[in-house]
Amino acid sequence: xxxxxxxxxxxxxxxxxxxxxxxxxxxxxxxxxxxxxxxxxxxxxxxxxxxxxxxxxxxxxxxxxxxxxxxxxxxxxxxxxxxxxxxxxxxxxxxxxxxxxxxxxxxxxxxxxxxxxxxxxxxxxxxxxxxxxxxxxxxxxxxxxxxxxxxxxxxxxxxxxxxxxxxxxxxxxxxxxxxxxxxxxxxxxxxxxxxxxxxxxxxxxx
Numbered sequence: 001x002x003x004x005x006x007x008x009x010x011x012x013x014x015x016x017x018x019x020x021x022x023x024x025x026x027x028x029x030x031x032x033x034x035x036x037x038x039x040x041x042x043x044x045x046x047x048x049x050x051x052x053x054x055x056x057x058x059x060x061x062x063x064x065x066x067x068x069x070x071x072x073x074x075x076x077x078x079x080x081x082x083x084x085x086x087x088x089x090x091x092x093x094x095x096x097x098x099x100x101x102x103x104x105x106x107x108x109x110x111x112x113x114x115x116x117x118x119x120x121x122x123x124x125x126x127x128x129x130x131x132x133x134x135x136x137x138x139x140x141x142x143x144x145x146x147x148x149x150x151x152x153x154x155x156x157x158x159x160x161x162x163x164x165x166x167x168x169x170x171x172x173x174x175x176x177x178x179x180x181x182x183x184x185x186x187x188x189x190x191x192x193x194x195x196x197x198x199x200x201x202x203x204x205x206x
Contacts, residue, residue: 003101004108004198005124009116009166010131012156013142015176015183019131020112022187029104031097033113033121040092041066050088055081076155090119097121108198117161117169126201129190130170133177135163 008023010016020030041048043064052060055074061067075082101109101124113121122128133141135157142153167173172193174186 007125
């Protein structure tokens with residue numbers, strides 16, 4: 001039987017990781033697209049070799065791993081390069097995600113994906129949960145977290161779906177502009193609802 005999948009997304013700096021962590025504490029399997037994107041470019045994987053051949057040795061760190069910061073700077077400044085990278089990695093990421101979803105054993109599973117709305121991954125989800133924050137707060141949080149200039153943060157945001165596009169795709173929304181106790185309450189509320197929905201989908205109305 002296929003898993004009941006809740007797609008979790010939101011713009012950079014919205015707090016997706018904090019939401020994922022809370023669902024995980026409740027015993028829910030998290031399939032993280034960011035982890036998938038790292039796994040497919042680990043040393044020894046064909047994708048990493050292709051990236052080095054295309055972008056040159058500067059995108060490889062001294063320990064042989066991908067220098068993600070250097071690569072990010074290159075692709076977010078050049079749309080053609082970003083599309084080349086996506087064409088290489090997205091099929092590999094999709095395969096990894098499909099395998100992880102298939103192995104999930106919790107009552108439902110969270111697919112945490114920053115580009116859920118922009119990719120075809122919405123098709124595997126029964127619900128879409130968007131973590132929403134005002135754009136000014138996105139910029140502030142991301143600059144503080146990553147020590148990136150505002151221009152780079154805004155370039156990343158521009159490459160993602162707009163706030164309006166994400167909200168239009170949402171079945172459920174967490175507005176993450178308050179304290180952590182509010183976040184705890186919202187996750188617990190949705191967890192109860194998702195357990196009920198997953199039970200009904202599995203033919204167990206209890």
